[in-house]
Amino acid sequence: KQEVTQIPAALSVPEGENLVLNCSFTDSAIYNLQWFRQDPGKGLTSLLLIQSSQREQTSGRLNASLDKSSGRSTLYIAASQPGDSATYLCSLVGAGGTSYGKLTFGQGTILTVHP
Amino acid sequence: DAGVIQSPRHEVTEMGQEVTLRCKPISGHDYLFWYRQTMMRGLELLIYFNNNVPIDDSGMPEDRFSAKMPNASFSTLKIQPSEPRDSAVYFCASSLRGWNIQYFGAGTRLSVL
Numbered sequence: 022k023q024e025v026t027q028i029p030a031a032l033s034v035p036e037g038e039n040l041v042l043n044c045s046f047t048d049s050a051i052y053n054l055q056w057f058r059q060d061p062g063k064g065l066t067s068l069l070l071i072q073s074s075q076r077e078q079t080s081g082r083l084n085a086s087l088d089k090s091s092g093r094s095t096l097y098i099a100a101s102q103p104g105d106s107a108t109y110l111c112s113l114v115g116a117g118g119t120s121y122g123k124l125t126f127g128q129g130t131i132l133t134v135h136p
Numbered sequence: 137d138a139g140v141i142q143s144p145r146h147e148v149t150e151m152g153q154e155v156t157l158r159c160k161p162i163s164g165h166d167y168l169f170w171y172r173q174t175m176m177r178g179l180e181l182l183i184y185f186n187n188n189v190p191i192d193d194s195g196m197p198e199d200r201f202s203a204k205m206p207n208a209s210f211s212t213l214k215i216q217p218s219e220p221r222d223s224a225v226y227f228c229a230s231s232l233r234g235w236n237i238q239y240f241g242a243g244t245r246l247s248v249l
Contacts, residue, residue, distance in 0.1 A: 052235055053235055055237070055238070063242060063243075064140075064227055064229075064240030064241050064242050064243050065179075065227070065229075065238075065240040066240070067237045067238060067239070070236065070237055110179065112179075114235045122191075122192060123181075123192075124169075124181045124235070126178055126179040126180075127178075128178045129178070
């Protein structure tokens with residue numbers, strides 16, 4: 022069974038700092054990996070989606086990487102701003118065995134960027 | 137497009153009552169997903185549809201839960217009878233062509249007393 026772990030569970034940084042959020046998974050047979058943002062009381066917003074054949078995706082100040090062999094993905098946020106404060110979740114879709122077609126979410130990292 | 141629309145936003149009911157949650161996906165999207173989010177279990181996929189047909193309902197917790205998609209623009213998630221442990225935020229999401237970018241609704245916060 023696929024397990025997705027996000028570290029750290031919570032992170033507090035001063036404005037302007039570059040930061041890295043981590044997502045690890047136990048089964049490397051994945052279809053894709055997606056990073057989401059969730060604001061309090063709101064739904065999820067997709068930030069970046071990395072297909073299995075890709076190594077990274079970039080959007081503005083965000084960069085997500087994928088290393089299937091080590092079962093890891095990172096979300097890099099450059100020059101953090103207070104508006105980046107939210108919960109960040111990674112999810113992936115399995116592509117093999119009992120995880121085929123199954124979507125699994127991590128528990129999320131709560132990010133606080135203080136002025 | 138207005139995005140994925142869910143109703144109601146909040147629902148408070150008593151144990152044993154029937155609860156129906158509604159979702160309107162983004163027009164043209166062919167996949168629809170129902171999720172449940174709790175502090176203890178995080179975000180869980182309950183069921184998803186492709187072209188109105190249920191594909192995988194293995195995440196539905198028990199027979200008290202049922203979901204339908206009578207047409208491409210409407211889906212319901214029903215709980216009958218409801219129990220306090222069903223209290224959670226239920227999200228609906230839609231996407232185009234499968235496991236691509238999913239667009240989430242604002243969710244329905246359900247409280248079963």
